[in-house]
Amino acid sequence: MRELILFTLLTLTFFGRAQNEITLVDKAHRLTAYLSDVHVRPRKMDSTFGKDVNALLIDDFDPRHLIFSSKDADLLQELSLSLGSEISEKTGAYSTTFSKLYEERREIAEKTLQSLIVQPMDLEKYARFALDDIEGFAKNDTEFTQRWERIIIKSIIEELLDLFDDENDLSAADLLLKKKEAIENVRVSYQHYFEALKTNDPYFDLRFLNCVTRAYDPHSSYFDLTLKDEYKDELVADRAIFGISYQRTLSGKMEISGVVPGSSAWFSGEVHVGDEIIAISAADGREVTIDSLGIDGLRTFFTQLQSDTISLELSSEDEEIKTVQLVRSRVYSDGDVIKTAVLSGEKKIGYISLPDFYTNWTNAGDNGCANDVAKSLLNLQKEHVEGFVLDLRDNGGGSLKEAVDLVGIFINYGPVIVEEIANGELFSYKDMNRGSITSAPLIVLINAQSASASEVVAGALQDYNRALIVGQTSFGKATGQNIFPLDPAVDALRTNQQKENEEWGYAKATRMGLYRITKQSAQAKGIVPDIELLNIETFPSDYERELPHSIQLDSVEKNVYATIGAPLPIERLKAMYSPSSISVRLSELRDSILAIENQLNASLSLEKSVKLLQLVHTLYDAHGTIFDEAKTLYTPVSKQFNDAQLLVAPYLEKYDHQFTTRLLHDIELNEAYQIMLNFIGIHQ
Amino acid sequence: MDYFSVEYVQIQQDMWDYARSVSHGRSARKVEKRRAELIQTVENAYKKAKTAKGFNNDTRYKDSVTLYFELTGIVLREDYGKIVDLEEVAEQSYDLMEAYMLAREMASDKLNEAGKMVNREHRSFAEANNITIIEGEDTELDKKMEITNNVYDHYNDVYLVFFKSYKQELYLLDAVSRNDVSAIEQNRNALLETIKEGEAKLTTIEKYANDPAMVNATNELFAFYKEEASEGIKYSLNYLEKTENFNKVKSVFEAKKQKDRTQADVDEYNGAVNDMNLAVNEVNAANEANNKRRSTLIDNWNREAEKFTSRHVPKGK
DSSP: OHHHHHHHHHHHHHHHHHHHOOOHHHHHHHHHHHHHHHOSSOOOOSHHHHHHHHHHHHHHHOTTSOSOBHHHHHHHHHHHTTHHHHHHHTOOHHHHHHHHHHHHHHHHHHHHHHHHHTSOOOTTTTTTSBGGGOOSOBSSHHHHHHHHHHHHHHHHHHHHHHHHHHSTTOOHHHHHHTHHHHHHHHHHHHHHHHHHHHHTGGGHHHHHHHHHHHTTOTTOEEEOHHHHHHHHHHTOSOOEEOOEEEEEOTTSOEEEEEEOTTSHHHHHSOOOTTOEEEEEEETTSOEEEGGGOOHHHHHHHHHHOOOSEEEEEEEOTTOOEEEEEEEOEEOOOTTTSOEEEEEESSSEEEEEEOOSBOOOSSOTTSOOHHHHHHHHHHHHHTTTOSEEEEEOTTOOOBOHHHHHHHHHHHSSSEEEEEEEOTTSOEEEEEEOSOSOSOOSOEEEEEOTTOOTHHHHHHHHHHHTTOOEEEESOOOOOOEEEEEEEOOTTSOTTOTTOOOOOGGGOEEEEEEEEEEOTTSBOOTTTOOOOSEEOOOOOSSOOOOGGGSTTOOOOOBOOOOOOOOOOOOOOHHHHHHHOOOOHHHHHHHHHHHHHHHHHHHHHHBOOHHHHHHHHHHHHHHHHHHHHHHHHOOOSSEEEEOSSOHHHHHHOTTHHHHHHHHHHHHHTOHHHHHHHHHHHHHHHHHO | OGGGHHHHHHHHHHHHHHHHHHHTTOOHHHHHHHHHHHHHHHHHHHHHHHHOOOBTTBOHHHHHHHHHHHHHHHHHHTOGGGTSOHHHHHHHOSSHHHHHHHHHHHHHHHHHHHHHHHHHHHHHHHHHTTOOOOOOOOOHHHHHHHHHHHHHHHHHHHHHHHHHHHHHHHHHHHHHHTTOHHHHHHHHHHHHHHHHHHHHHHHHSOOBTTBOHHHHHHHHHHHHHHHIIIIIHHHHHHHHHHHHHHHHHHHHHHHSOGGGOOHHHHHHHHHHHHHHHHHHHHHHHHHHHHHHHHHHHHHHHHHHHHHHHHHHSOOOO
16 A cells, blocks of 8 residues: 555646646647637748748758758758647657757857868868858768858858957968967867857747747747846836946956946955956845856846845955945936937937837836837936937837827827737727827937837827938838736736736737838838938948848728828928038048948958958048047937936946937037028928 | 607607706606606607508608607617717727717617607608698797707707816816826816817807806816916926936935945935925825815816806796
8 A cells, every 4th residue: 555655646636747747838739729819910830931930940040051951951951841730739859859959950060170170270261262162061971061161161261350350460471370379279269169059059949039020020939037127128218227247358357347336346445357257146045156157147147136235255366266245226327218409500309319219127117218219308408508419329119108108299199009919809009198299390300220119109109290301211110019917817908817827928919010100010011211311330231121031911901090290491401411521521431431341241252351341440530530520510418317316327428428428429410410400401 | 640640749848847857956866766757758759650561561750750759768878889989989089978878869860860850750751641730839848848849959058168178177186196297288288278278169159148157167266277287387397307316316325335425425315315205295285275266166167157057948837
């Protein structure tokens, strides 16, 4: 009898554990079922779906095709055709095969690297070729080895060029003297790379599930708890932090890379850039030594940390060991907050820069960025400004509610955006406050990095004839996402108040398509400015339409009742505007820089790379000189901090100075200022 | 043609009893009782009309009367969704009150149209059956109802003007309670605009029997709202600004270790505290005064409106 009872208990325990374990196929099944219910454009789980997931997964794990061979790729593609039905039936043949094959091929790749790196390297061996000449996958071992050889040579060249960046006058011959050092650095770097690939095994599930979501659209994702918390943290302007940033060095140490002024770390006076982090212990008893963690592990540690106090064990550059207590506190975060200034010149113009559409996601009573813009407008009105520039350049979006509220500040009332959800239902989001704060001339500045909520604002203000849109065509994202737990026990409306089982993870799903009050969507098209400015940035622009599986939205049928303002004098303003000679020159330099950098990225020759780099440096120098010497039509006066703040916290002056310096060299803003002078002239 | 006349007369009598009870200060319970009686009368009329047979296979007259009774019942019960696309109404409206008024207006338009249809079919039926209609003189009840309608036309015109500003002020007060600077400023400007439109509208509304009571009461309220929106609200905005300033100074002050704080730091901190406290006292005093004044003026408006209808709506059954 005793034995029978014991056996029964053991059996129950075993089944209990088996029932609690949530496998990858469970999650994939649940994820796709959820997306099928809520995604604004759900897709069938057919062979095309499988192929798409496969392509994304290979791109994620092996973007340069250095791991898998042609035969592997064919096998995986064949298997992927039934991935959709595997997920539906909760079997895992594809993912198991992928993972196993990747592991095998990774070991082969590592051995290939190790054998190549110790051989003499002729850095001109592939000089006649370009890096992007290689297409597809290696068909045999010889091709595989050649791919790796090219990559190693390219890595060594890049390592040498980094040295060139530091010591400007070196020639190719001088650089070759550093070849041994460069090769060793590359060897160590790839050693870390392969180690990270091994320790990344626990992240296979995460990456696989992310590829499943990205097969629906590029903005849907799968989050585990850590990623979800990190993502939500990013959307809040006001975060409590310890005040340190960190990085892993080439030698594998984890060192302090930055200390935030005004933070606990800063005030301690004992944390410095370059200090090595040895161990961390928290007030809740958790301890970690850095040896045991990679950078991802450290990030996870901080994200999951509940305690507001930690002890950092540090080793300074002269190897002194110290322990510093840090407390989480709210610190001014320059990159996350709204900034305001008065641009004083022929006319006084109010300038407001909004980095993203932040809000308070947890306490609906606290107001977000729209309220901050309102306060800024009221403060600027006291300076008797005659117009406003709202700068949404590089603003990638955020809260849709804040965007609607922000539009409401400038219009009397009415619909701002129409939303479509999964079953085709349409809703209009309206400005909920009658009246506006100002009717003064308004320019909204956008560029290719202005996305999502920024495009809602720019589009609505353009459609209401309330603002002149100036800059470059925006990114083109007119979809909205929200995050929901995948735990099946949590119902859609969360009426049962159940705390979710975090092991299931979370889906960030594209649940809505957005349409302007014109009933057309800006998806994949962007907001086209009324007056276009030349692009003078020295990096290429990305657009929604270029992303794999970007959703197509066209137009909707819905009655929308909006009181549109009188048309703006756009054609007159366009006729009055011509780009300054400075922006023309900068735009030409930009084109040249991008072209040369493309060649540099593709080059497999040290000699050619050195010449290209010298040329790029010359172009960048010319670009920088023009920027530095350019004079704006206005003098900026920061309204970022009040006198009391600056007196009590003098370190904030650094941010003020950075802000006004940036404005003094903002060529695009200068162009917009010129346009505003004309705009006010016509308005009066 | 006489088939429906009994119902018409009964409806008219019940309508008069209801209007009289509303106008002459009867208790809310009695008013509701009269309303319920009226709805029942209309419901009975509708049932009878529905089951009526046409004449010589012509049901157009009967159908128009049936529809009219049906719509009357719907309008009285305020069941507007049965005859109006409420989703479209919501799309066109700023808020629930606007949606309600728009729905009511659209439903009334349908009822008026149905009434006209009845008249047309009445005449058409008479012509088709060689009946001569003799236009009778208005009864006493007809005359009383006409006067009552004119009184309430004036009442409704002024009421709508008053209500728009009253409601807009409520939104402003709600914004103040939420410390929402954006909403405060928007609604403040909207209130000033609404008053401007309201004042202009009041000058176009004809006084009923030269009685300016309701218009005067509305203008007094407007004067208060104007003062509140132009000057009074500034105390609330000032308080929010001083509170925010204090929080900013507090944040940087408390981040400093005590030993690093200078006397100048302490002075700035204390200064911010004092400014905030002064602003709190000012806004509290202003709010108290405004609350009293508002209450007095709205009570006055309600009193004047009641006295107006009581003065002008005929008495007697």
